[in-house]
Amino acid sequence: MAVTLRDVAALAGVSPRSVSNVVNDFRYVSPAMQAKVRAALDELDYKPNLLARGLRQGRTGTIALLLPEITVAYFSELAHEIVERASQLGITVMIDETSGAPNRELALLEVAMRSSWVDGVLLSTLGLNGAALAGVKSDVPVVLLGERTAKSALDHVGIDNVRASRDAVQHLIDSGRHRIAAIGGSHAPSDMTSRLRLKGYRAALRAAGLPTEDYLYARTPKYRRGDAAVAVRALLAHPEPPDALFCFSDELAIGSLRELYEQGLRVPSDISVVGFDDIEESRFTTPSLTSISPDKHQIASTALETLMARIAGSDLRPRALQVGYQLLARESSTRQ
Incomplete structure (x- = not known):
């Protein structure tokens, strides 16, 4: 489970408010307090919940996950990883199926981007080409899963x-x-x-x-x-x-x-x-x-962290992020 401000406060022996003041760089915090809290933050490897911070600014705490085919095992397993990680962060995931059809992908993407019920979108596209993705512009952040078909103002998470x-x-x-x-x-x-x-x-x-x-x-x-x-x-x-x-x-x-x-x-x-x-x-x-x-767990975590950063207002340039994979040799290729 994600480390909370209360966990850090308990270790440092201070109040959660004091921890919040340090995390948010409040000016009027003594050097001694800062040192104590930052030592606890480091020891627990605390990661700020950017989405929770956004919720206090009027966010919904809900994201959309658009997948080509839910019945395909890879996509269902990836969806499970995303939902599991999102639940740890207090995020609700709404899932829809696009069938990999360009028109449906674009229509669902546009509905999500125009709506007031999602803070961001994770999209695994099979049908949209580079020109269509390059034209996607919205106040709702979008992160691509899988292949980045062309340069666009969208983040992308996948493997090599x-x-x-x-x-x-x-x-x-x-x-x-x-x-x-x-x-x-x-x-x-x-x-x-x-x-x-x-x-x-x-x-x-x-x-x-x-x-x-x-x-x-x-x-x-x-x-x-x-x-x-x-x-x-x-x-x-x-x-x-x-x-x-x-x-x-x-x-x-x-x-x-x-x-x-x-x-x-x-x-x-x-x-x-x-x-x-x-x-x-x-x-x-x-x-x-x-x-x-492919490291599905890492794909899910990286995609969510990237989307959360965008929701929180990150102004980084679009990034192509790669996660790891491994070859698992089993019986189908190993001669007895």
Whole structure:
């Protein structure tokens, strides 16, 4: 739980009002009092609740979270992290689904920005292009989750998709795979996530001197299990089928695992599979799924802290903030 002014006051042996005076740089505080309080602040690693400060200035304490598809496991898990962190800060989160459609994303964003019931918006966009985002101007702060499709006056929180994808493919290369296929991504110009993951995939292959033939990249309409099954069937029908699959999401990877089973192939003996997102389901597949694991907890915390700073009146330039990830090697890519 977040450290409160009362916690600091108890440790310092002073009143909460005295702590508040120090935190808010009230001029008439003795040096001795300041030293005592600041020592307690440091010891407890106190972070000021910027939103609570805003509430005293007439804020609602409510933010909007706009996601493409709530039923997609990655987005539901991210939403859970955001709601959990927000509740610790006394923030209420209103969630809506955009289906990744540009018109709906823009309409919901405009409704939120014109309303008086939210203080800020967290938006994960799949449909809005750079020009649309660049035109977003409002007194209600907006922070983007995922990819920043173009320069705009909006903060952005995500991971390094290119580097993460390179790590995933390099893992497959290191395990002895040579014909590595990629699955996922549409032709939509706003699908920046797929473009970056494809870039990392191809960069890893080039660095290793491995082929990047077009047939080894299978696009999918969405990041769904059924889409992966269709893609896998097409890849396996080629005269030189792949010996590894890098899937742009865990749901695609799980769909691939099922189709490979239907085709009589053993994972990882015959073919290896790596996913992306590390959803909970990936730990319980047979075999368990190797996956890139974005730090969802840190994405949620960083996005909320950034939004809170904007709500409190921060005048910083728009920032592109990256959080960490790790490759979790499991049974689907580790030969027994």
